[in-house]
Amino acid sequence: MEIMNVALLSKWKWRILNDKEAVWHDFLEARYGNIKLKVLVGDSSVVHNNDSIWWRDLITSDNYDNLLLDNFSSSVRVCVGNGESTPFWYAHWIRQHSLMASFPDLFARACDHIINIACAGSFHNSGWRWDVNSIFQQANSVSSLADNMTVGAGLADWISVVNELQQGGSSGCLTAEEVGSRTAAASSTEQQPPTVFGELLRNTELLKDVPDSFSWSLGPDGIFSVKSCYEFLKAKLSGPDLLADKVRAPSKVLFFCWRFIHNRLATRDLLVRRGILNEGSESFCVLCMKEEESRTHLFSNCDVSITVWRRVYMWLGVGDFLSLEEFQDFLYHCDKISCLSKRAILSVAWLATIWTLWLKRNAIIFKEESFSFLECMSEILIISWNWLGSFYKKAPLCNYFGWNTQPLLCFTL
Numbered sequence: 553m554e555i556m557n558v559a560l561l562s563k564w565k566w567r568i569l570n571d572k573e574a575v576w577h578d579f580l581e582a583r584y585g586n587i588k589l590k591v592l593v594g595d596s597s598v599v600h601n602n603d604s605i606w607w608r609d610l611i612t613s614d615n616y617d618n619l620l621l622d623n624f625s626s627s628v629r630v631c632v633g634n635g636e637s638t639p640f641w642y643a644h645w646i647r648q649h650s651l652m653a654s655f656p657d658l659f660a661r662a663c664d665h666i667i668n669i670a671c672a673g674s675f676h677n678s679g680w681r682w683d684v685n686s687i688f689q690q691a692n693s694v695s696s697l698a699d700n701m702t703v704g705a706g707l708a709d710w711i712s713v714v715n716e717l718q719q720g721g722s723s724g725c726l727t728a729e730e731v732g733s734r735t736a737a738a739s740s741t742e743q744q745p746p747t748v749f750g751e752l753l754r755n756t757e758l759l760k761d762v763p764d765s766f767s768w769s770l771g772p773d774g775i776f777s778v779k780s781c782y783e784f785l786k787a788k789l790s791g792p793d794l795l796a797d798k799v800r801a802p803s804k805v806l807f808f809c810w811r812f813i814h815n816r817l818a819t820r821d822l823l824v825r826r827g828i829l830n831e832g833s834e835s836f837c838v839l840c841m842k843e844e845e846s847r848t849h850l851f852s853n854c855d856v857s858i859t860v861w862r863r864v865y866m867w868l869g870v871g872d873f874l875s876l877e878e879f880q881d882f883l884y885h886c887d888k889i890s891c892l893s894k895r896a897i898l899s900v901a902w903l904a905t906i907w908t909l910w911l912k913r914n915a916i917i918f919k920e921e922s923f924s925f926l927e928c929m930s931e932i933l934i935i936s937w938n939w940l941g942s943f944y945k946k947a948p949l950c951n952y953f954g955w956n957t958q959p960l961l962c963f964t965l
Contacts, residue, residue: 635669
């Protein structure tokens with residue numbers, strides 16, 4: 553369901569890029585500005601607190617806490633015209649990679665990360681000319697940028713690129729095939745050299761009176777389809793196969809587990825990013841009140857959670873099979889347990905632990921209850937025992953006293 557929702561939101565993004573004659577298109581532009589650029593950026597940096605919830609969800613669905621890793625913008629190929637609708641750094645308008653991904657050092661030093669291509673230069677009588685000062689720093693700061701380049705980034709190469717682009721020179725340009733081969737060769741390294749950056753720009757000409765056009769790389773005809781987007785997301789988000797064969801629990805708990813795996817729970821750090829909560833005290837973990845609440849902190853690093861995990865770990869007695877850290881991430885280490893009965897017990901106990909921690913966290917927030925370690929442990933034991941008895945009915949289960957004392961000997965498949 554979650555994947556389908558994102559695919560349907562992506563359809564709206566595609567319509568924003570291409571249905572410019574629609575009445576709602578003008579309304580959205582009047583309300584939110586350069587909507588095509590914002591759709592291709594797909595990041596919380598282009599949304600504001602006074603934007604509608606629908607618009608914020610639409611934009612951030614493409615990169616929500618890095619879950620989808622720019623699924624939409626990376627699947628859109630841009631044919632640059634006047635460059636007004638295309639972000640310089642984020643879009644895939646030169647070859648197969650965004651400039652942000654290919655040149656992270658240069659991106660970090662850019663003066664405006666959301667700049668569109670049209671603002672990165674200007675038209676002259678001789679044609680289009682790139683303006684390095686517009687891309688990076690204003691006035692006399694380009695030399696400062698070169699001074700701050702690391703040795704590995706190629707200081708001499710960068711100064712050469714700056715000089716050639718500032719002069720508008722096109723001498724020594726590579727052919728499209730040569731640029732492609734240089735880019736492909738450099739893409740295997742951590743960062744491509746500045747000379748490739750300059751070559752890519754010098755071989756790109758903008759067309760003053762032609763709007764940017766867009767195609768969908770996942771479809772054979774270049775047209776977006778919900779099916780192609782859904783299948784792409786489903787393959788991309790295929791994580792640990794817990795829901796299939798590693799644990800049995802109520803459906804709402806399995807859905808919670810899916811959201812946990814993909815960091816889709818409404819933890820406070822994500823609520824701050826969506827503008828629902830303010831930074832500061834409102835974002836603190838309610839269990840320890842020491843750090844900002846995130847999935848990693850709440851379920852792994854919080855002092856209270858760690859205490860609970862240690863007690864569950866000791867109760868199960870799995871020190872000979874797993875470390876405490878491996879049990880906390882049991883989903884990714886379950887294959888270390890060859891015995892099916894023990895694997896089922898540990899899977900249920902692990903899921904009962906994160907489920908109970910989440911319930912306790914919500915009770916503190918919404919019911920103003922206080923946290924009780926004894927109550928938390930008691931609920932983990934009862935919940936896991938009930939799940940084993942309800943969803944593994946053909947397997948004999950011991951009584952609750954035996955479950956408290958020797959859980960790994962209490963159940964056989």
